Amino acid sequence: MAAAEELDIVIVGGGICGLATALGLHRKGIQSVVLERSDTLRATGAAITVFPNGWRALHQLGLDSTLLSTAIPWQRAVDISPEGVAHEIRLSEEDTRCLRRGDLVEALANALPLQTIRFGCQVVSVNVEKSSSCAVLQLHDGSLIKAKVLIGCDGLNSVIANYIGLKPTRxxxxxxxxxxxxxxxxxxxxxxxxxxxxxxxxxxxxxxxxxxxxxxxxxxxxxxxxxxxxxxxxxxxxxxxxxxxxxxxxxxxxxxxxxxxxxxxxxxxxRAPWNLLSRSLRRETITVAGDAWHAMGPFLGQGGSVALEDAVVLARCLSKKICNANMNRSRMHLSTQMAKDALDEYLKERRRRVVLLSTLTYLTGLLTIEDLSLLLRLLCIIIFAVVFRDRLNHTRYDCGEL
Incomplete structure (x- = not known):
């Protein structure tokens, strides 16, 4: 068996979250490698709505000014019922725009150093090496990669999420x-x-x-x-x-x-919100972000924006530990304990946000597309009134500086 290639930080998945995480690390002077199973950049889904919380994350990544010119802003949402009754909601005065997914993915990729993204790399299995606590990935061609930190941004069918024990999507x-x-x-x-x-x-x-x-x-x-x-x-x-x-x-x-x-x-x-609340989301130095962690329906249009938030917070937590430990070193040193501490800090900061937003999306989906009994519908409305009184509060969230 060929020897494993040894890398510090490996990100599985070259979608929005994976590329944004790599870019966040790059902005902090930290190198990573993105493994993308496709042979080219992928932008399935045509377009993506980015709310103010997403634009704050893009600002931290240095891409907001580039992308603002690609789409027009909108501040109103109109729902028309089967009876023809229109209900209009006024959104935040801040930027909300619908971007072509291709524009966003290309902007993220173009801001990364060459060789950061490796195309045609499909991960088929993951294990942890007991002696070093490093993740060992086997690719479809039989090659091996050993990573000190492994971040799964590989979407709904995440191999990494499955390995760390997250229940399958519903x-x-x-x-x-x-x-x-x-x-x-x-x-x-x-x-x-x-x-x-x-x-x-x-x-x-x-x-x-x-x-x-x-x-x-x-x-x-x-x-x-x-x-x-x-x-x-x-x-x-x-x-x-x-x-x-x-x-x-x-x-x-x-x-x-x-x-x-x-x-x-x-x-x-x-992913059911209660699973996100109760499950461990780190296994040694392996964790998940974006849809691999908190896949949610499209009912609030927040999937992309929340993935960008994940990327900023994850890059910040990793860079803080790495930079503090390497102030007097000429080469980067990343210990297992440093990696675990950084990932725990990331998960602690993100869990409440992710669980609340997943719950809000789940309840909105139930009321929007499911045939609920009168009792269940009333229960959803009560939860909205008590927990989510301000329906737009989630769009004002600030993930903080990179």
């Missing part, structure tokens, strides 16, 4: 089609989020800029019908059109004229 009763539509002469839509519901399906639309809109269709999951979901873009678009036949002409045309290359269809999943 399925919601909904699947989602997401895409982009370009209007060469301008779409003319107001800068606001729109959600329209009919029967058990609903459509959302958010302008990215004057000519591009992001949209999604949330569809009831029908076990017998949807067991084999289409994968090719044309079939995905046709599915969305079939299920939204009764919606307004502008929505149907938006789906018809969508960019096929942007379309995706996924079954929505989440």
């Amino acid at each position: 399925f919601l009763s909904t699947c989602s089609v997401r895409g982009l539509t370009l209007y060469p002469n301008g779409h003319g839509y107001a800068p606001k989020s729109l959600r329209v519901r009919k029967d058990k399906h609903y459509v959302g639309r958010i302008p990215i800029d004057e000519k591009t809109v992001y949209w999604f269709v949330a569809l009831e999951w029908i076990q017998k019908v949807d067991a084999k979901m289409p994968k090719d873009p044309a079939s995905i678009r046709q599915l969305a059109l079939d299920r939204t036949a009764g919606f307004s002409k502008d929505i149907v045309e938006m789906i018809e004229n969508s960019d096929l290359s942007s379309l995706s269809l996924t079954r929505l999943r989440y």
Whole structure:
């Protein structure tokens, strides 16, 4: 068996959280390696809403000014009920924008040093070497990597989350089609989020800029019908059109004229908030961040922003321990105890935030898409009134300086 390559900090997953964590460490002068299973950068999901809390994290990473120019701000969200009644919510006066996922991922990747991201590296197993407490990763090609710190940012099907003992994600009763539509002469839509519901399906639309809109269709999951979901873009678009036949002409045309290359269809999943509260989230010097830790439904649009927060806090905690211990050293020294202390500090700071936001998202999803009994619906409303009285408070969160 070939000898393992030895590295200090390894991040599994080259999505938003993984790249942001690597960038946060780089900004503090700490090198890391990102292992991405795909052969190129991936930006599945077309677009992502970034709320003020996410922009604060991007500011710490030095990317806010670059990305602000790629999308227009919006401060209003409008929900239209099946009966045609519109309910409008005024958001924070601070920036809320919908970014193309590709723009965000590319900005993160371009800010990293060359060779930070290794493409085509799929992790198939993880173990801890007893003698050193280092994580040993086996890749699909049989090669081995030994890491002093291992951070799993590998999403919903996280190999790292599974290794440290997190329970598997759960399925919601909904699947989602997401895409982009370009209007060469301008779409003319107001800068606001729109959600329209009919029967058990609903459509959302958010302008990215004057000519591009992001949209999604949330569809009831029908076990017998949807067991084999289409994968090719044309079939995905046709599915969305079939299920939204009764919606307004502008929505149907938006789906018809969508960019096929942007379309995706996924079954929505989440991690139960009570599992996040009770489970250990570190095993030796291994932990998780982003969706690998707190996968949540899209009902608050906070998944990306919270992943950026994770990245800033994780990079801060690691850099604080490393920098304090290496003030008089010419080469970086990272001990097992330093790594454990840093990861514990990160988890302690993030757990309450993550559990509360996952709970808020979970309850919002129940009220939005699930057929609840009158008693359960009343219970959710009471919890909202007692615990989450200010529905926008989570968007004002500040993850602090890097």
